[in-house]
Amino acid sequence: MESGLTLSSLSRARAASPARKPLSLVAFAKQLGLSPSTVSKAINGRADVNAKTRARVLEAAAAQQFTPDPAGRRLRRQASDTIGFVLSAPQAHFAHPFFLDMLTGIDEALEGTPYQTIIASARSPEREMECFVRLVEQHRVDAVLFARTRRNDPRIAYLLARKVPFVAFGRSESTKAYPCIDIDHTVVGNAGCARFIALGHRRIAQITGPSDLMFTHHQRLGYRQALAHAGIAFDPALQVEDVLTEEGGARAAGVLLGQPNPPTAIVCGHDLMALGVMRMIAQRGLRPGTDVGVIGGDNHPIGALIDPPLTSFTAQTREAGRRMVQMLMASLAGTPAKQLQEVWVPELIVRSSDGPRRPALASEYRIATAKPKRERSIA
Amino acid sequence: MESGLTLSSLSRARAASPARKPLSLVAFAKQLGLSPSTVSKAINGRADVNAKTRARVLEAAAAQQFTPDPAGRRLRRQASDTIGFVLSAPQAHFAHPFFLDMLTGIDEALEGTPYQTIIASARSPEREMECFVRLVEQHRVDAVLFARTRRNDPRIAYLLARKVPFVAFGRSESTKAYPCIDIDHTVVGNAGCARFIALGHRRIAQITGPSDLMFTHHQRLGYRQALAHAGIAFDPALQVEDVLTEEGGARAAGVLLGQPNPPTAIVCGHDLMALGVMRMIAQRGLRPGTDVGVIGGDNHPIGALIDPPLTSFTAQTREAGRRMVQMLMASLAGTPAKQLQEVWVPELIVRSSDGPRRPALASEYRIATAKPKRERSIA
């Protein structure tokens, strides 16, 4: 059956579904006693149309809910009015609100513009490029948004070479400037580690995702900065990476805790990994947050609900989605890429997993008892 | 700045971004020494083209990566080749993989077809209809997919009246048939409750989402069926509803546990609610899974990670997304709606939250220690 879904069967199928024919621009124009060109110009805000005429057109359009058919518009304009948002390997992030949050922000910012978002998901990291190429070469999108940049990101190289407008969530080591917005993850590594130092820890480990991811790379740099600043020698055995999942975090923690001189605190780059870390700590007979401190990285909502509640960092994913769209519009309008680069500084959200255990409200039990009072979020 | 984003500024902006001109069908046809019509027909699988010619065309198209420009195709065909997927009130489901899973399934099934998915998110339940109307009346989509049906769903009425092809995830009380796929949530209520009865419980409560949601309604029916089957009198005070969030679950549990004769077990319609329920049980000084049994409803991945691990039901959201697309294609091809209705039976995933506490692997600690061995999932 799947193979029977040929292009031809699809096209013939369409004929079966009827639908009332909508108002075309020419018909609408005739109604108003104007030419199609004038109506079009009125709607599109061109200068060469009398203010009075324009008002009349817009009023009638609003009254009759008239909107120019996007199909005609697109053909003539040679633009698809469509922005592609690429999900990378969604199966790996199944329980993470990251992409959906970002998508929501994007959709919000696009409200009222003629643009729409199409999503495309890359089956695997290897097939990511494929996804971009298809979107671009088949003229399905005017611009692209995506996240999870890598240090050396072929997608960025491709889009730049192909001159496709885009905004990335995340920096890279590209020598050419491109519009992007990023969270400063050196802060996540640095401030997380520094907090443990301030709490008296000396043997502090870091668990992150794959280091070819730019944000992971930054986290690792930040961690080393904090150590250096405190005069603590960097021990490579304490900095491990694994995949960005709960299991990855657990596995990495197992490696760390199995060492002869295990760490007393672990900073994580990702909250799901932190969850796995906490699970592994418990499995080893230790108490997360008491025997071994844990700090996460991206404020997964589940972090507030577990026990001990996870100390983490603000993420602002939805706001980032919104901002990416604004930057894209600016980019399309000609603003140079150098002016379209923002780095947001995340803030620590202090809960309980990062230090000696505080008396919990219902300390006998295993599920977080209430939202911690000490939580501090950014405005 | 936001208000400066007029249609006109956008359109002029576009001119700024250049791009190599791609191969048009006429140019491609000329290359082959054929007419555009023949090439088009070859590609679209029409009958009146010689097998040899068709092979030659398809080969060349593959070699040169030629694809007919969707814009022209859409204009002529009077179809957008686009399917709308509507997210309802995403902010309420922030941490739930439901929508992203479904989206992934949809995208998978659409691979290789000329269709693409656009997503639209309804700001609030009240503005849901707005979203549908805009999508349809502005010709942005050929068909629509959506989830979370209500008992009496105006979206379904609208789409049926407007003759827009669609597939819903969830049944409703519509008298007219429409294509849909659904999980049988009476099973969630029934089997969950029955399990507690089998474990010896007699005072069993149910916490669900708002009862105007169809799946919630089914859950509530199933719960009463199980009670009736066991000859236990239904106590309305034990069946409460709240919003579909962790907080909602906690609040509802608070109400139940505050009663003079509180329940010894609680079946939930939704895993996030179950999480809140467990939190409230702990907050009341009781042990979830030991003093009060808890069963969830839709296999949120976090359920396997908490302690005690949450007994729940299979959800198969991604598979459902795939199947919805297949059914939509069938519907477009003329298959009557009555043949496009499926109800899938969820299966219990037994972990630990539903019964007397089993010895945990690292019983001192507060985070689940390992994936439970007893977990049983469907094939």
Next chain:
DNA sequence: TATCCTTTCGAAATCGTTTTCGAAAACCGG
């Protein structure tokens, strides 16, 4: 071989919009 039917192809119309360019109208200062 003539006739008819089938197969295969292409010319031309069409989808609905935007845009260019020219013409008419209105306005202006002298």
Next chain:
DNA sequence: CCGGTTTTCGAAAACGATTTCGAAAGGATA
């Protein structure tokens, strides 16, 4: 009132594909 400038509008030509319909070629039959 006139020449020149500015506004305002509309006719017509795109944009790139699909589809209808007719014609040519090929095959079969009498």
